[in-house]
Amino acid sequence: MQNLSELTRRLIEAQVEFVLIGGFAAVAHGVTLVTRDVDICCRFSVVNLMRIQKALADLHPVHRSRPELGLALTPEQCAGLKNLYLRTDLGVVDCLDAVLGVGDFESVREHSLELELPVGKCRILDLEALIRSKEAMDRDHDRVTVRQLREIERRQRAPGPDAGPGPLGN
């Protein structure tokens, strides 16, 4: 049973240093397309990767490309990692150390904003950077997402009755 909100909650609770990116970030901004995975950009430090491992430990995490391989990171393995593509009982979590069109984790963090969710604080890629990343990917569904993100951006900037409810609807 997929539950991307719960996956996000677990990452927050485990104090993983991450920025929500990709389709789920677009959903949080207001995009109506349904997404099937949680994409995060995170610091690929040993401490942070171990936090991810701990957060997902009881969800039977496996490497997506090699499902026979459970997630069992050692500090030595963490050193060489750039990406981590995982499948869990609650859905897919893709962890990246950089975002196309935006840059490495530091740049991504710089272009993020903090959301106050009922389950805790969560950093999310800002609209402008999310648009850039989706344009850089340029797949069919990315183009549809960009159209919606641009409309959301337009409404947030527009004064008067056409204005959106403010940044991220809060």
Next chain:
Amino acid sequence: MRVGIEPESGPRARETARGWREPTDQGLDLSLLEESLAKTPWERMQANDDALRFAEALRAAMEKRRAEPE
């Protein structure tokens, strides 16, 4: 307990009643977008999960149906 289909209200219903849809920009369904923007980010994330679970249930029902002998 209320049973049955409730008449829709809100912008979508008004569009249907008029027999036309709100002008869309490059194929965007603006009423759906507005519905989404009226929610909080957490509500949007949970709505995505609800949609995923519904799709999963549909898929399971279809597979079960296919597996049944005719």
